[in-house]
Amino acid sequence: MRPGTISIVLVAAAAHAVWNTVSKYKRGDTAVFVWAYTCAATLLCVPIGAVPLITGAQHVTWRLGATCLVSAGLHAVYSLTLQTGYDRYELGVVYPVARGTGPVLTMCFAILLLGERPTAVAVLGAAVVVAGVAVVTGNPFRGGGADPRGGVLWGAATGATIAAYTLWDGYAVTSIAPVTYFTGTFLLQSLVLTPRALRRRERIPAALRTDTGPILTVAVFSPLAYILVLTAMRTAPVALVAPLRESSIVLGSFLAWRLFHEGDLARRILGAAIVLAGIAALSL
Numbered sequence: 001m002r003p004g005t006i007s008i009v010l011v012a013a014a015a016h017a018v019w020n021t022v023s024k025y026k027r028g029d030t031a032v033f034v035w036a037y038t039c040a041a042t043l044l045c046v047p048i049g050a051v052p053l054i055t056g057a058q059h060v061t062w063r064l065g066a067t068c069l070v071s072a073g074l075h076a077v078y079s080l081t082l083q084t085g086y087d088r089y090e091l092g093v094v095y096p097v098a099r100g101t102g103p104v105l106t107m108c109f110a111i112l113l114l115g116e117r118p119t120a121v122a123v124l125g126a127a128v129v130v131a132g133v134a135v136v137t138g139n140p141f142r143g144g145g146a147d148p149r150g151g152v153l154w155g156a157a158t159g160a161t162i163a164a165y166t167l168w169d170g171y172a173v174t175s176i177a178p179v180t181y182f183t184g185t186f187l188l189q190s191l192v193l194t195p196r197a198l199r200r201r202e203r204i205p206a207a208l209r210t211d212t213g214p215i216l217t218v219a220v221f222s223p224l225a226y227i228l229v230l231t232a233m234r235t236a237p238v239a240l241v242a243p244l245r246e247s248s249i250v251l252g253s254f255l256a257w258r259l260f261h262e263g264d265l266a267r268r269i270l271g272a273a274i275v276l277a278g279i280a281a282l283s284l
Helices: 003-023 030-049 051-055 062-088 091-113 120-137 149-172 178-198 201-210 212-233 238-245 248-260 265-283
Strands: none
Touching (some): 003 062, 030 062, 030 178, 030 212, 051 178, 091 149, 120 265, 178 212, 212 238, 248 265
């Protein structure tokens, strides 16, 4: 994997950790929150996503619409599953488990379904990254505080949706401009979520008022993170991009420790070092 591609994925990982941490601060209804930041992200992305259409670099085709629609459904399930997990359990459990489960499943299915054949060193690097995730997470079944086992289950469910949309999107962007694809995905996702939000219309004003900061932060950093990942997928195998982007759990775990007083700092530092070693292997 080229150094420039690695840099893109690492910037995406940092942006991802930031928006996930901020979303933990939300106080309003989960479905309304997801709908609101999706709509805001759509408004922000449309001017950028329209550029390839205006210049002729990307054409409006049935394939563009169909792939965006499938991606919108997968991302809607992912977003609702993730935010529900955050509502009920610790960020330091749900986030690392979700991001650790995702690349393992992604790499397995990329090899089995897409025929990707990463090198032995790359596979070793991916395994080391996942091992680092496990160290940062620690023992999810430890005693004390809220029972973390539910967080593990919600994190694993989120990881399954991550694998699903990563594989689908990796396939889609091979012939579609990433910014246009992601803009279309957000647009259709907002439409998919609108009926559910309207059933909670009485909660919308309060959610917009109390969660303005988190909504706008997620609306900016979520598209930024994933557009960068989609860009990387155009020049690097999905099976390598997926585990590398999970380096976001290092920053996410530190933020969980610093802001929410979760976990053991020394263990998190050790896990970060292991993750960085895996990233070094991936770069080869």
